[in-house]
Amino acid sequence: MYDITRIKGWPMPVLNELNQPHFDAMADGKVLVQHCPDCDTWLAPGAFVCENCGSTAVQWREASGRGEIYSYVVMHRTFDPAFEAMVPYNVCLIELAEGPRLLANVVGVANNDLTIGRAVQATFEKVGEGLPLLKFKPG
Amino acid sequence: MASKKPLAAIRGFAMSDLSRQYIGPTWQLAVTAIHRAIADAGLKKSDIDGLLINKSPVATLMDLPMDLLDYAGLKDLTLCSVVEAEGSSGVQMVQQAALAVQAGMAKAVVCVFSDAPIVPGVSTQQAFGMPLPLMGKLGSEAPTGLFGPVAAYALAARRYMHKNHLTEDHLGAVAVACRQWALKSPLAMMKKPLSMQDHHNSPYVVEPFHLFDCSFPVNGAVAVVVTSAERAADGPQPAVYIHGMGQGHRGVTNRRGFENEIEIGAKLAGQGAYAMAGVGPKDIDCAQVYDAFTYCILLQLEQYGFVEPGGAGEFVLAGQTAPGGSFPVNTGGGQLSGYYLQGGTPLSEGVMQARGTAGERQVKHDLVLTAAYGGRMMYHACMITSPHASL
Ligand SMILES: [Zn+2]
Numbered sequence: 014m015y016d017i018t019r020i021k022g023w024p025m026p027v028l029n030e031l032n033q034p035h036f037d038a039m040a041d042g043k044v045l046v047q048h049c050p051d052c053d054t055w056l057a058p059g060a061f062v063c064e065n066c067g068s069t070a071v072q073w074r075e076a077s078g079r080g081e082i083y084s085y086v087v088m089h090r091t092f093d094p095a096f097e098a099m100v101p102y103n104v105c106l107i108e109l110a111e112g113p114r115l116l117a118n119v120v121g122v123a124n125n126d127l128t129i130g131r132a133v134q135a136t137f138e139k140v141g142e143g144l145p146l147l148k149f150k151p152g
Numbered sequence: 153m154a155s156k157k158p159l160a161a162i163r164g165f166a167m168s169d170l171s172r173q174y175i176g177p178t179w180q181l182a183v184t185a186i187h188r189a190i191a192d193a194g195l196k197k198s199d200i201d202g203l204l205i206n207k208s209p210v211a212t213l214m215d216l217p218m219d220l221l222d223y224a225g226l227k228d229l230t231l232c233s234v235v236e237a238e239g240s241s242g243v244q245m246v247q248q249a250a251l252a253v254q255a256g257m258a259k260a261v262v263c264v265f266s267d268a269p270i271v272p273g274v275s276t277q278q279a280f281g282m283p284l285p286l287m288g289k290l291g292s293e294a295p296t297g298l299f300g301p302v303a304a305y306a307l308a309a310r311r312y313m314h315k316n317h318l319t320e321d322h323l324g325a326v327a328v329a330c331r332q333w334a335l336k337s338p339l340a341m342m343k344k345p346l347s348m349q350d351h352h353n354s355p356y357v358v359e360p361f362h363l364f365d366c367s368f369p370v371n372g373a374v375a376v377v378v379t380s381a382e383r384a385a386d387g388p389q390p391a392v393y394i395h396g397m398g399q400g401h402r403g404v405t406n407r408r409g410f411e412n413e414i415e416i417g418a419k420l421a422g423q424g425a426y427a428m429a430g431v432g433p434k435d436i437d438c439a440q441v442y443d444a445f446t447y448c449i450l451l452q453l454e455q456y457g458f459v460e461p462g463g464a465g466e467f468v469l470a471g472q473t474a475p476g477g478s479f480p481v482n483t484g485g486g487q488l489s490g491y492y493l494q495g496g497t498p499l500s501e502g503v504m505q506a507r508g509t510a511g512e513r514q515v516k517h518d519l520v521l522t523a524a525y526g527g528r529m530m531y532h533a534c535m536i537t538s539p540h541a542s543l
Contacts, residue, residue: 017283017294024283024294032291057406059289064405084311084413087359092281092299101359104298106287106307112408116292124359129314146295 023095023141032059034073039145044135046113048074055111076111078135080149082119083108085127103127107149121150156430158393158541160250161384163260164193164377165392165503170339170370170491174271178207178215178373179223182266185373186224193377194388195260197224200377202231202261204249206241208269208494209526210280216266224262231258238526239442240399241265242374242495243533247397249378259379265496266373276369286528289406301444302366304528306358308413309447313360315414315462318450320360322465324351326446327364327488329474334485336475336513339500341368342489365446367487374496376503381541392506395519395543396431396536398424404530418455418523421532425521426457429536431543433457436536437516438480438505440498442524443487449473452523453481456534480515495524495533506537519543 018025026036035058038045047056049063049071062069085105091097105119105127119133134152137145166188168181175181182205190200203226207216218234221227231252235241245263252258269279277300283293286304298304312318328348334340346364354363384391400420404412426432433456441452450464458479459467467473473481484490484501491497502522504510510517523534 024297026295027283027291027293029290032289036291055407057289059291084307084314086298086303086306086310087356088297088299088303089356089359090277091297092277093294093297096297099297101356102297104296104303104307106311108408114406114408116287116296116298118296129311140295 020141020144024093025141025144031061039137039147042137042145044076044078044109044147045073046076046109046111047071055109055113057113057115076109076113080107080109080133082127082129082131082133083114084129085119087124105149107133115147117147117149119149156395156543158381158395159397160253160378160394161381162246162376162392162394162503162537163379163384163387163389164189164195165500166192166375167500168266168373170341170372172270172341172370174268175371176268178211178266178268179217179220181268181371181373182216182220182264183224185266185375186262186264189262189375189377192389193260195377197226200226200260200262201229202249202252202258203229204233204235204245204261204263206235206245206265206495208267209238210269210282211267215268231261237531237533239444239494240524240526240531240533242499243522243524243535244399246376246378246394246499246535247533250394250397253378253380259383261378262375263378264373264375265493267493268371269369270371280369287404287406301528302361303358305445305447306361308528309445310360311411311413312447312451316465318465320352320362321348322450322469323360323365323446324348325469326449327351329468329471330443330482330486330488332474333483333513334489337484337490338511340485340490341370342485346489361445364488367444367492368489370491370493372491372493374493374500376499385541390507390539391541392503392537392539393541394535394537396425396429398422398428398534400424400532401530414451416451416455416529417532418452418525418534421523421534422456425534425536429543431519431536436519436521438483439521439523440482440502440505442495442498443482444492446488448529449481451529456521456523483510483513483515498522498524502537506539508539
C-alpha cells in the first residue's frame with residue numbers, strides 16, 4: 014500500500030531512488046532498465062543488487078524496446094476515477110527481448126486480440142500534464 | 153509413518169461474530185475472539201503468558217495495536233509480538249507459538265487475527281482496491297491502472313491458465329466446489345447454490361476473474377491458544393496436535409526464466425512440513441488452503457503435491473475437492489464462499505476439521521494440511537495437524 018502522486022488527476026509512477034532513472038528516461042523516449050556487467054544479466058528496474066550473481070555494480074542501460082506479452086488482464090472495473098472512462102482496459106506484463114519484465118498498457122489492439130507471446134514494441138503516450146508514459150503496441 | 157512427538161498443540165479456538173456489517177473496531181473483534189478462545193481452552197486469562205497478533209496488510213497498526221494485551225486484560229506475558237508476514241501470518245503465528253512453547257518461553261500462547269475492512273461509507277472494493285506493490289518492484293501499478301490484489305492475481309492466473317491450457321470452467325469448478333462446502337457450514341456467508349453457469353454469468357472484475365472467482369471479505373476475528381501437547385491433552389476440547397511445519401519464500405524475479413505465477417514457495421513450505429511430520433501428500437486426508445482467488449487453490453494443490461503439476465484444473469473439474477470427492481479441500485467454503493479472514497480462514501477450518509467438530513461437513517481428518525500465503529503468493533506457511541498425538 015502506498016500513496017499515489019497525481020498530476021491533473023492522473024496517477025503518476027511511484028518513484029524511489031532505485032527506479033527513478035527508468036521513469037525519467039520515458040521523457041526521452043527510452044526504455045531504461047538495468048544490467049549487471051559482472052554476469053551480463055539484464056534486470057527489471059528497481060534492482061539494488063544483481064539477483065543473479067549478487068553484484069552491486071548494476072548499471073542503467075537502454076533496452077531495445079522490443080518484447081512480447083508475458084501475461085495480461087482486462088480491468089472490467091477500476092478502483093481509480095482516472096481510469097473510469099477507459100474501462101475495460103488492459104494491463105500487461107511485457108517481457109523485453111533482453112529478459113526483464115515490465116508492467117504496461119498495450120495500445121492499438123482490441124482486448125480480445127491480446128495473446129500471450131504476442132510481439133510488442135515500446136511506444137510513449139502522454140498522460141496527465143503531458144508526461145510521457147511507456148506503453149507498448151503490436152509490432 | 154514416523155513416530156515422533158508432536159511439536160505442540162492447539163488447545164483453544166474461537167472466532168468473533170462474522171459480519172458483512174460494521175460490528176465494531178478491529179481491536180474489539182480481536183478481544184472477543186481472544187476471550188472466547190481462552191474460555192474454549194478451559195483456561196483463565198492469568199494462564200496466558202504469550203500473545204501473537206496479526207493484522208491485515210491493508211489495516212494500520214492503530215487498528216490492531218501491540219497494546220492489545222491491555223485491551224484484552226492480559227498481564228505478565230513472557231512473549232508478545234506483532235507477526236507481519238501478510239496472509240501467511242495466520243499459520244506463522246501458530247508456528248512461532250509452537251516454537252516458543254517448545255523452547256519454554258511461554259506455556260499458553262494466544263494467536264489472533266482480526267480485520268474490519270467493512271466500515272460505513274467504504275466499500276470492500278475501496279478497502280482492497282488500492283495499488284499494491286505485488287509485482288515484485290514498486291512503481292508502475294498506479295500509472296498503468298493495476299489496482300488491488302484481484303488485478304495482480306488475475307495477471308498471475310492468466311499465465312498459469314495459459315501454461316496448463318485451462319479455461320474459465322476450471323476456475324468455475326473451484327468456485328462451485330467451495331460453494332457446495334459452504335452450503336454445509338453454518339459459518340459460511342454465501343448460502344445460495346452456485347452453478348457453473350452462475351459463475352460464468354457473474355460479471356468480470358478483472359478478466360479472467362469473474363466476481364465468483366474472488367473471496368468474500370467480512371469483519372471478524374480468529375484466535376487460537378497454543379500449548380504443549382501434554383497440556384492440550386488436558387483441555388476440555390480435543391487437542392489438535394501439530395506434527396509438521398514449513399515455510400517457503402521465493403520472492404519475485406521479474407525476468408525471463410522465472411515463472412513467479414507457477415513456481416511459488418508453497419512447494420518449499422510443504423517439503424519442510426512433510427519432512428518434519430514424516431508423512432507425504434498421499435497421507436493427508438484434507439487440505440485447508442488460502443483461496444483469495446480460485447486460481448490459488450489449483451496452484452496450491454499442485455505445489456503441495458496433491459496433484460501433478462498442471463493436473464489441478466481437471467482434478468477439481470471432476471469434483472475431487474467437492475463434497476463426496478476423493479480429496480476434500482476448503483471444507484468450510486474457504487474464503488471464496490465462507491469468509492475472508494486471510495490466514496485465519498484456513499486456520500479456523502483446519503482446527504474444526506482436526507477436532508472433528510465440523511458437523512455436516514466433517515471429513516476424514518487423521519491428517520489435515522493447513523496452508524496460508526501472503527503477498528501475491530510470495531510468502532507461504534503450512535502445518536500438518538492431527539487429533540492423534542503420535543502418527
Ligand atoms: Zn550479475
